[in-house]
Amino acid sequence: MLRRLLSLATSLTTATALTLAALPAPAEAATTACRPGAGSPRCSVWTGKVSWVADGDTLLVDVNGDGTKTPRSIRLIGVQAMEQHVYSPQPAKRRGDCHAIEATARVEQLVKAGKGVVRMTAQKSGSQSRSRPLRSMSVKINGKWRDIGEDLVRHGYALWLPFAGEWAWDSAYELAEANAAAEKNLMWDDDYCGTGPAQDAQLSVWANSDADGDDATNLNGEWVRIGNTGAQPVPIGGWWVRDSGLRRYTFAAGAEVPAGGAVYVHVGKGADTATDKYWGLTAPIFTNVDPLGHSVGDGAYLFDPQGDLRQAMLYPCRVHCGSPLTGKVTLRVKYAGVEKIEVVNTSDQPVDLQGHAVVSRYQHRFEESTVLQPGESLEVQLAGGRRVLDDAGGEVRLQTADMWTVACRWWGTGKC
Template sequence: MLRRLASLATSVTAAAALTVAGLPAPAVAASVACRPVAGSPRCGVWTGTVAWVADGDTLLVDLNGDKTHTPRSIRLIGVQAMEQHVYSPKPAKRRGDCHALEATARVESLIRAGKGVVRLTAQKSGSQSRDRPLRSISVKINGKWRDIGEDLVRHGYALWLPFAGEWAWDSAYELAEAEASAEKNLMWDDDYCGVGPAAGADLTVWANSDADGDDGSNLNGEWIRVGNRGSSPVDVGGWWVRDSGLRRYTFAAGTVVPAGGAVYVHVGKGVDTATDKYWGLTGPIFTNVDPVHHSVGEGAYLFDPQGDLRQSFVYPCRVRCGSPLTGKVALKVKYGGVEKIEVVNVSDQPIDLQGHVVVSRYQYRFEESTVLGPGESTVVPLAGGRAVLDDRGGEVRLQTSDMWTVACRWWGTGKC
């Protein structure tokens, strides 16, 4: 189920105050390619002059053709900067979370380089976030248009944030985020905000974006798993996890991720235990990968109390993908009669399936350590014993949690 994007959090700010309801609409937009690549969809295009930069993802722009000189608050498509709490055209007066002011300053520097003139594009002219028009914004530097959102994500000033209906930028921004993460740019530097608690802890993050059945009816089937591969427990009280939007869940004081274990944060409601926490949300939050509807993925993120991004999980994998199981496992599939899926260790060394997923019409996740000796196999439990494989054709894949295929077995009309 595709995530229904929730509105961004609001606060009474100068930026919000300058969003003026009832302003005349700009002149009818022309049409251009949304991105300078082959096959790009078409976008409406507007121009304007920036009055000032409110924060790392919101600009106040005097739009050409709207018959006013009143700046409008414009929300950048595809990015989420860290939260700024005090807004001002004067940098010295601003306040915000770690990385927030850096993002604002980066946008300002790009605007200055483009002499304040911007080009705005969107697939849908009516796209909005909290009454602010959603637009991709570019500045012309040295004769070429530079996408501000892509620059922010690529250099680690902001996270990639998909917006429903404005998908033209998603693949490029997802790749930009993967590259920024691999290079540990700015917010991907895990001690940029200062040396935090449990420095050097070997933590992992895994988000299950696609709950079994209907996501909206199985909210607790969507979760974020914080794992600990170390030999000592890690106290994560005051740490928080989030999706790519503003939603965050903060761990209560005394929450501990056990050595070799994990703590789960389920999206829906429930009674907390030592290892299972409940966000209490009323709808799914993670975007499922769905190429037909131009949905390419999303991410989950773990921050420490100082605001450092300590671990992340962005799916599907785009950079430095792989698995230690490559070439060491095979799949055996019986799709007629009594169905059976087996994962076999074909290597001469033990392997651990933890962090991998068997995907057919039904998914089975190896969330905990599952070690197979050389030549050993394990039978994958199917959905309540029900038939899940189509005799006419299909495929079964063993994937990493971030959707990189390790092994595949197909039959009939299937394809690997």
């Protein structure tokens, strides 16, 4: 099931938000390409003058042609800055989470360089978030339009956030975030907000975005796994995981990731144990990848109590992709009659399948250490052994957790 994130950043005060929401809509907009380059969809386009920057993803803009000089609160498409709690045109009065004030200052810097004039675009002129129009914004610097949102994500000031119906920017922003993470820019610097706790912990994040069956009825099949490959348990009380929107799950005091083990945060409801926690949400939150539906991926993020982003999983992988199993394993697939799928170690060394998954219409995940000796094979079942492979055509892949294909077998109308 495809999902897009609709819950957005904290708005201004209630009174201000209500006032801005009541303002008249802007005049009918002209159109332009949403993004530079061939193949871009068309977008409605407006211009305006920035009055002031509320935070790293919200600006107050006097929109040209809307019949009023009163600024409107405009929400940036495609980005999620960290939370700011005190808003002011005066920087010294602002307060917020680690990275929040830096994001606001970066937007101000870009707006100033563009002399306060912004070009705003949207695929759907009626797109809104909490009564705020959703717009991509660009400023003209040295004769060229610079995308504010892409700049924020690329330099680590904000996370990439997919929006329903506004997909034109997703692929570029996803790549921008992957590059920012690879370069450890700003919020991807894991001790920017302060050293520790457990600064040397060997943690990992794995988000299972596509639960077996219908995601909406299998909420607990969608989870975030915090793994620990170290020899000591890692206390994570006060740490939190989040999606690219505002939803977060905070670990209670006493929570820890066991040595060589993992803690799971399931999206739905349940009774917490030492290794299985429950977010308590009523709908799936992680976007499934579906290029035909303009859904290119998402992310899951682990923060420590200081606000440092300690680990994340961005999917599918776009930068520095790979697997230690590449060239060492293959798949054997029998799709007709009695189905059979095997993973085979073709190398002369043992291999560990942990952190990988066999994927077709369903998937089998290797969440714990699963070692194959040289020449050894392992049969895996999808959907509890039910018949799931289409004789007319399909493919089976061995993928990393972030969806990098290690090995693939196809038949008929399938394609690797």
